[in-house]
Amino acid sequence: MNIRKEHIDALNAVVKITIGKYEYTEKIENFLEVKRKTATLPGFRKGKTPMDVVRKQFEKPAIIEEVSKLVNKGLSDYIAKEKLDLLGNALPRFNENFDWKADELVFEYELGLAPEFSVDLSRASGVTRYKIVADDALLNEQVERIQKQYGKILTETEVKEGFEINGTFTNEEKEINNSALISLDIFADAKTAKQFIGKKVGDVVVLKTKGLFNDDHQLMDYLKVSHDDVHGLDIEVNFTIDAIQSIEKAEINDELFAKLFPNGEVTTLDGLKDKIKEDAEQQFVQQADQKFLNDVTEALLETTKFDLPETFLKKWIQTIGETPLTAEQAEVEFAKSERGLRYQLIESKIFIQNNLQVRFEELKDFTSGLIRQQMAQFGQANATDAEVDGIVSRVMSNQEEIKRISDQVLSLKMIDLYKTNVKAVEKEVNYQDFVKAMYGEM
Known part of the structure; x- marks a missing residue:
């Protein structure tokens, strides 16, 4: 087998795989001999079918199957050996006049190559990083909500x-x-x-x-x-x-405080507002961080420029669904997915440039923390290590859960990276103004 790659341009290449007849002839002949002995064909007794009849019926399908295995393995091994960074899968070029009986069989595959580029996080400088505060209006609203809840x-x-x-x-x-x-x-x-x-x-x-x-x-x-x-x-x-x-409404008195805080950690209205403020602003951090992550993402998408093998990708999109798409349909689908693809490439490059990865122990510790938090919400704040470890093991036996949690951990790592490397403009707002900013209305 001979494999060579020809570059069309920086993002497109063709791989040509040549297989000689000698590479599969012996296996095909052995297959036909077994078939001749075992096949039952009309007009012939089992084992007595002439080889030319067996060959006429079974040789070409056998060659196609065997050569396809050789080609697929050869292509896969070549891509791995050459460390080719592909977008989509290799696309075979079809030849209607292909001669399966030729001494040499030549197969061609089109490749879409990932672009070479780097990501400069400083290009996202100027993105706003919000600090959300619980103002008096929100605190009073929450106190009234509690009074109604217990009223x-x-x-x-x-x-x-x-x-x-x-x-x-x-x-x-x-x-x-x-x-x-x-x-x-x-x-x-x-x-x-x-x-x-x-x-x-x-x-x-x-x-x-x-x-x-x-x-x-x-x-x-x-x-x-x-x-x-x-x-x-x-x-x-x-x-x-x-x-x-x-x-x-429930009165704000010792009876209400005892219901809200059985351990007696809050006994005054001011103390209640302080507790509400602390809890609310802790939750707000997650929302502000998510917006910061989204805004940096948008800034990097706008400022990180690179080309894509668009023609190849549109052809590839035509082939990936259960039903092949027309060129016009593929054009529409590419327009929908291009932005997402660009960010996947940018995100992958950020991971590589900054050595961001999730170790097993990190994943396990994060999952353990999530489980303890969830158990505490249902009144099981004192769960034993054995109980938590058992749940962690079950969760991490599910590949979909591992993927979901890995994405969460990577997002947190990305946020930390951006906080350190992106020069943001900090802005303090109340929650109502943050919601308006979230939807682009400030």
């Missing part, structure tokens, strides 16, 4: 100021059908709230979505519509009242 629920017959309403938002055209618990202070316009006053169970209130809330993103929560649909959404929705309730 007494009273069933009411008609809606009044301060009451809560269980109901269902519906719109047939947009396929909206979502149950929600609302209070009248969620609406942007006081006139909207007044429509509910005096209503009873079973009544329907018709609402216009345009300007319904101070923040259009609330439509995502209450109507369960996508982010792409909320901006400028101008339709009517029906809200059918299913139940009306008022809440007698």
Whole structure:
């Protein structure tokens, strides 16, 4: 077998594999001899079929199968030996007039080569890194939420100021059908709230979505519509009242503190707000880090330039699905996937340049931490090492779970890398402003 590579350009190459007849003839002859002895063909007794009849029926398929094995192994070994960094898989060039009886069989494969480039993290300088603070408005809101959570629920017959309403938002055209618990202070316009006053169970209130809330993103929560649909959404929705309730808020006293903190670590309103602030801002760090990661990613995509073997990739896309695509369909699919492919290459290069990898012990420790955190949430804060190790072993026996957790660990490593190497502009915001920044509205 002879294999050689011919470069078309920096990103495209053709591999030519030549196989001589002598490389497979003996194996084919042995196969045909066995077939002659075992085959039962019409008109001949078993074992008495003439070789020319056996050869006519079985030789070509046998050659195709055996040569295909040789070619596939030769190509795979060659790619590994030459350490070729490919995009997609090798694409065979088909020859309608291919002669399987020739003394030399030549096969050609097109290759799309990964581009050579480097990633300069300094190009992402200027990205904003947010620090989210829990302001007084949020703290007061959370205190009131706790008071309501531990308060007494009273069933009411008609809606009044301060009451809560269980109901269902519906719109047939947009396929909206979502149950929600609302209070009248969620609406942007006081006139909207007044429509509910005096209503009873079973009544329907018709609402216009345009300007319904101070923040259009609330439509995502209450109507369960996508982010792409909320901006400028101008339709009517029906809200059918299913139940009306008022809440007698729990008093902020020793009894409430004892329910919230049985160990007595919080005994005052100021202490409660400090605890809320601490917990909230700890959670906010994860959200701010994720946005920082996303924003650096976008900056690197915009500033890291390299070419792709587009023609090859479009041809490859035509072949990878269950149903072959037309050239036009492949063009559309390539446009959809190009950005993702570019970032995969950038991310891979960052891993290599900075020696980012996940060791088994790191993966195991991270999984253990996740499990302990989850168990604590369900009241099992004192789980033994043996209990946790048993769960870790089960989780890490699942390849999909290992992949998911590995991605989480790598993301954390990427965030740490970016925090160290990307000169960001730090900005302190409250959570409401952070949400606006998240959706590009600041």
